[in-house]
Amino acid sequence: MLRRGNFSDDHDDGVIDVDGRLTIDFGRRQVFINGEEVQLRPTEYRLLYHLVKNAGWVLTHDQILAKVWGYEYENEPHYVRLYINYLRKKLEEDPANPRYILTERGVGYRFVDYKRNDLRGEQEQEAKLP
Numbered sequence: 001m002l003r004r005g006n007f008s009d010d011h012d013d014g015v016i017d018v019d020g021r022l023t024i025d026f027g028r029r030q031v032f033i034n035g036e037e038v039q040l041r042p043t044e045y046r047l048l049y050h051l052v053k054n055a056g057w058v059l060t061h062d063q064i065l066a067k068v069w070g071y072e073y074e075n076e077p078h079y080v081r082l083y084i085n086y087l088r089k090k091l092e093e094d095p096a097n098p099r100y101i102l103t104e105r106g107v108g109y110r111f112v113d114y115k116r117n118d119l120r121g122e123q124e125q126e127a128k129l130p
Contacts, residue, residue, distance in 0.1 A: 056113030
């Protein structure tokens with residue numbers, strides 16, 4: 001409980017509209033896909049919280065383990081992969097080709113930098129492809 005105590009202290013009451021499809025309300029601990037609430041387990045929510053709060057930045061496996069599970073789980077990297085998969089299944093349109101939670105091979109994961117309109121840029125690039 002103590003290692004999770006700082007989670008609520010760093011809490012942001014803002015609503016984040018990632019791209020019109022995905023909305024996250026940290027104040028109410030709610031996540032919406034196309035206006036429909038998605039139920040997340042507490043660990044999934046903590047993982048999403050840390051990814052979103054560091055959007056655009058790569059979080060290493062070790063950083064994620066320390067923030068979400070605590071330092072005593074430093075030798076359990078499979079937890080990160082497992083819970084990233086859980087989140088992708090709940091949030092992504094196509095979990096095999098994620099738009100929100102991106103893999104940085106051999107390093108960790110990053111949440112798309114929605115503040116810099118990465119999603120809109122990716123959509124524009126896809127539209128230009130033949």
